[in-house]
Amino acid sequence: MxxxxxxxPEEGLxxxxxxxxxxxxxxxxxxxxxxxxLQKVDVLCAVKKMRETVFIEGNLExxxxxxxxxxLETTQFLIKSTFRYTFVPAKNMLMEEELSPEDLEYGFYQDxxxxxxxxxxxxxxxxIPIKVLCRDTCKGLCPHCGINIxxxxxxxxxxxxxxxxxxxxxxxxxxxx
Ligand SMILES: [Zn+2]
Ligand SMILES: [Zn+2]
Numbered sequence: 001m002x003x004x005x006x007x008x009p010e011e012g013l014x015x016x017x018x019x020x021x022x023x024x025x026x027x028x029x030x031x032x033x034x035x036x037x038l039q040k041v042d043v044l045c046a047v048k049k050m051r052e053t054v055f056i057e058g059n060l061e062x063x064x065x066x067x068x069x070x071x072l073e074t075t076q077f078l079i080k081s082t083f084r085y086t087f088v089p090a091k092n093m094l095m096e097e098e099l100s101p102e103d104l105e106y107g108f109y110q111d112x113x114x115x116x117x118x119x120x121x122x123x124x125x126x127x128i129p130i131k132v133l134c135r136d137t138c139k140g141l142c143p144h145c146g147i148n149i150x151x152x153x154x155x156x157x158x159x160x161x162x163x164x165x166x167x168x169x170x171x172x173x174x175x176x177x
Contacts, residue, residue, distance in 0.1 A: 001115075001116045005054055005112045014046050015043070016044050019120070020038075021037055023041075038124065039063040043059075052088065053088050056084070056119070058082070059081065060080070060120060068133055071148050072148075075132065075133075081126070083119070085106070085107055087106075087114055088106075089108065
């Protein structure tokens with residue numbers, strides 16, 4: 001979705017839209033395609049213009065599908081984000097020096113257009129955790145046999161603990177010498 005700046009009315013624009021997984025997939029860079037996918041996103045935003053400066057404020061709710069980084073099972077989670085952007089024409093690029101480099105919410109537009117899609121995309125990607133977990137208490141996979149410990153018990157775990165105890169016992173013996 002693109003916003004044509006000259007067509008923003010005096011009173012501003014209120015936009016509400018819904019995007020699906022195809023929309024998100026098309027925006028993803030090639031290498032990230034397998035990491036996660038989006039099920040849907042709902043966006044509500046208000047666009048206002050003051051002379052050449054455009055203000056965009058809104059919120060989004062998206063359902064993301066990814067695999068748990070511990071047990072590798074597919075998991076779904078909801079992300080919510082509130083965003084605020086200020087866009088100035090690209091010809092005012094010099095102004096950039098006055099802005100703090102951390103100020104991600106500043107943007108520049110060119111040719112009377114703001115690409116709302118890439119803005120929404122950026123907001124979603126920023127909200128996705130680096131380590132996705134199906135639940136905080138996920139037990140992950142058994143390091144020995146690879147079974148998902150959340151759903152089954154393989155019995156390797158006790159052996160594993162025994163091994164560690166054995167090492168401790170040996171250490172104690174050598175201490176006593
Ligand atoms: Zn998990
Ligand atoms: Zn096991």
